[in-house]
Amino acid sequence: MEKSPDAFRTISEVADELDLPQHVLRFWETRFQQIKPMKRGGGRRYYRPEDVDLLKGIRHLLYDHGYTIKGVQKLLKANGNKFVAAIASGDLATVEALAASSNEEPLPPKAGVVEEDQIVGRPKAPASRRFLSFTGGGDDSEISIGGKTSVGKEDRALLQEALYDLLECKRLLDQVR
Numbered sequence: 001m002e003k004s005p006d007a008f009r010t011i012s013e014v015a016d017e018l019d020l021p022q023h024v025l026r027f028w029e030t031r032f033q034q035i036k037p038m039k040r041g042g043g044r045r046y047y048r049p050e051d052v053d054l055l056k057g058i059r060h061l062l063y064d065h066g067y068t069i070k071g072v073q074k075l076l077k078a079n080g081n082k083f084v085a086a087i088a089s090g091d092l093a094t095v096e097a098l099a100a101s102s103n104e105e106p107l108p109p110k111a112g113v114v115e116e117d118q119i120v121g122r123p124k125a126p127a128s129r130r131f132l133s134f135t136g137g138g139d140d141s142e143i144s145i146g147g148k149t150s151v152g153k154e155d156r157a158l159l160q161e162a163l164y165d166l167l168e169c170k171r172l173l174d175q176v177r
Contacts, residue, residue: 008038008046017052018059028058031069034081050085057084 003009015022029035034054037045047055061067061075061084076084 006049008048009052011037011045011047014047014052014055018055020059025055028055032058032073032076034076050081053085053088054081056088057086060088 003013009017011022011025015025018025025035029037035051035058037047037051039045058072061072062069067075072084
């Protein structure tokens with residue numbers, strides 16, 4: 001029998017859902033004061049649905065966007081738990097609304113604006129820009145090769161991002177084999 005979406009989860013259930021070892025969740029509790037599972041007799045942890053959503057957001061920022069722990073702590077402090085949870089769920093409308101209400105830049109921040117210790121590597125393109133638009137608009141951002149108009153610079157960057165995603169998927173599949 002499957003649990004209700006509103007049911008509390010044990011640490012093993014959350015660890016399985018997030019594909020993380022349990023000790024990582026315990027470690028994150030020491031680094032993120034916002035993670036507060038309910039503890040019962042014997043120290044057993046029970047995570048509320050909001051806790052699980054927050055953990056999904058933290059995992060997404062750390063593993064998919066390349067943020068450091070310190071960078072995620074700054075985002076949590078500046079934007080709150082709902083912002084980070086909305087990032088993981090892909091709810092862009094909520095992310096933008098929460099970012100606008102806190103007068104902060106929505107995720108992902110531009111590399112030049114972010115402090116050096118906040119992000120490692122390159123953030124992924126926001127989900128709203130991941131769809132390619134191959135329209136011949138004749139703007140200056142298009143690249144010409146041998147006199148023929150080719151893919152625009154922005155579309156080329158999106159294609160490069162898709163290639164990185166595919167290579168990461170291949171790497172993960174190779175690990176499973």
